[in-house]
Amino acid sequence: MxxxxxxxxxxxxxxxxxxxxxxxxxxxxxxxxxxxxxxxxxxxxxxxxxxxxxxxxxxxxxxxxxxxxxxxxxxxxxxxxLxxxxxxxxxxxxxxxxxxxxxxxxxxxxxxxxxxxIAVGKTITLGSRKITPLPADHIVPAVGFQMDSGQSSLVFTGDTTASDALWDVINQITNLRYLIVESAFSDAGQEIAVHSKHFYASLLAKELNKLQHAAEIYITHLRQSEAEVTMREISAGVKHCKLHRLMNNQVFEF
Missing domain, CATH: 3.60.15.10 (Ribonuclease Z/Hydroxyacylglutathione hydrolase-like)
Structure with missing residues (x-):
C-alpha cells in the first residue's frame, strides 16, 4: 500500500x-x-x-x-x-x-x-487491502483508520483527544509501522483544545507514552503559526520515540 x-x-x-x-x-x-x-x-x-x-x-x-x-x-x-x-x-x-x-x-x-x-472495529476489505475504523474521542462522532497491507499497518488517528480505547486497539496491532496522530494546538491553546476535544502538545506527549510499539510517529494538523513550538513541546514530553512533522506530498509505503 x-x-x-x-x-x-x-x-x-x-x-x-x-x-x-x-x-x-x-x-x-x-x-x-x-x-x-x-x-x-x-x-x-x-x-x-x-x-x-x-x-x-x-x-x-x-x-x-x-x-x-x-x-x-x-x-x-x-x-x-459513520x-x-x-x-x-x-x-x-x-x-x-x-x-x-x-x-x-x-x-x-x-x-x-x-x-x-461504517462501524468501529468492522474491517472493510478492498482487494488485498484492509481498512478498519478505530475509536476516537472528538467533539463530534469520529473515527481513526488502520490501513493494513498484510505486511504492515499505518494508523491515522483522525481528530481526537485522549482515549484509552484508541491506545488499547493500537497496541494490539502487531504489524504497526507508522502512526499519524494529530496535535491541533500547542500548550498555549490548552483551553480551546480541551473544549474542542483536540490534542494539545503536553497531553499528546503523555498519551504517546502509552504506545507499546516501535512505530514511526508523525504529527499532523499543526497550525502554521505554532508548528515548531508544538513539535518542541511534544518532543520534550515523549520518553521513548522520535517524532516527525508530517509534510505535504510525503509518501508512506507499507
Whole structure:
C-alpha cells in the first residue's frame, strides 16, 4: 500500500492544505482542501472516500470531487463514514441548498455518489487491502483508520483527544509501522483544545507514552503559526520515540 499526503495542516494559506491523503490511486482518507492539488486524471481514479468525521476541514472537497468527476465515471463514488457523519453530509451539504444531492443524480438507479456506513472495529476489505475504523474521542462522532497491507499497518488517528480505547486497539496491532496522530494546538491553546476535544502538545506527549510499539510517529494538523513550538513541546514530553512533522506530498509505503 502507498499513502501520499495531500494536506496535513490545521489551516490554509501558502502551501498549506487541510487533511486529505491518497491511498494507492483509488482511495481518499478524508477530503480536505488537499484534494484540490490533484489533476483531473487522478481525481477520476478515486472510487472511495473514507471520512473520519464531519468537520469541514476533512470533508470540504467531497462536493467538488463528485461534481467534477460524476458525469465522467461509470460507477458511483462511495463515501464511507459513520452513520451520524453520513447524516450530516446529507442534511447539511448534499441537501439541494448548499450543494446538489448527488446520491440521486442523475437518478436513484445511477447516482454519482453512494453512502456506505461504517462501524468501529468492522474491517472493510478492498482487494488485498484492509481498512478498519478505530475509536476516537472528538467533539463530534469520529473515527481513526488502520490501513493494513498484510505486511504492515499505518494508523491515522483522525481528530481526537485522549482515549484509552484508541491506545488499547493500537497496541494490539502487531504489524504497526507508522502512526499519524494529530496535535491541533500547542500548550498555549490548552483551553480551546480541551473544549474542542483536540490534542494539545503536553497531553499528546503523555498519551504517546502509552504506545507499546516501535512505530514511526508523525504529527499532523499543526497550525502554521505554532508548528515548531508544538513539535518542541511534544518532543520534550515523549520518553521513548522520535517524532516527525508530517509534510505535504510525503509518501508512506507499507
Amino acid at each position: 502507498r499513502l501520499r499526503v495531500l494536506g496535513c495542516s490545521g489551516g490554509i494559506g501558502t502551501d498549506s492544505y487541510t487533511t486529505a491523503m491518497l491511498l494507492d490511486d483509488d482511495v481518499l482518507i478524508d477530503a480536505g482542501t488537499g484534494v484540490g492539488t490533484l489533476a483531473l486524471d487522478d481525481l477520476l481514479k478515486i472510487d472511495h472516500v473514507f471520512v473520519t468525521h464531519a468537520h469541514l476541514d476533512h470533508i470540504a472537497f467531497i462536493p467538488f470531487l463528485v461534481d467534477t468527476t460524476g458525469s465522467l465515471r461509470d460507477r458511483p463514488l462511495i463515501v464511507h463514514a 452513520p451520524s457523519t453520513l447524516q450530516c453530509l446529507q442534511a447539511h451539504i448534499f441537501n439541494d441548498h448548499i450543494w446538489p444531492d448527488f446520491s440521486c443524480i442523475p437518478d436513484a438507479n445511477r447516482p454519482y455518489m453512494r453512502y456506505e456506513p
